[in-house]
Amino acid sequence: MSAPVERARLTVDLPADLRRRLRLVAAHRDASIREYVLEAIEAQLRKDWAEVAAQEDLLALNARSDPLLAELWDNDKDAAYDQL
Secondary structure: OOOOOOOOOOOOOOOHHHHHHHHHHHHHOOOOHHHHHHHHHHHHHHHHHHHHHHHHHHHOOOOOOOHHHHHHHOOOOOHHHHOO
């Protein structure tokens, strides 16, 4: 049996019209508002997370992304910076 998933509560105040539309669309998909919102958040996070990860890979100067940097930084003099 798998371990239970830890959950955190999130409260969002919505305008009445948005909540009404959300409720109608979720019902049309035969889903609860909770299920619909979780699916929508997960879908958006997949897209946004991919963008963030791509930007960080482009901006990150590290030994993994650049073998030349690995050679330059892999020495006793610069080892002190590894502790920061």
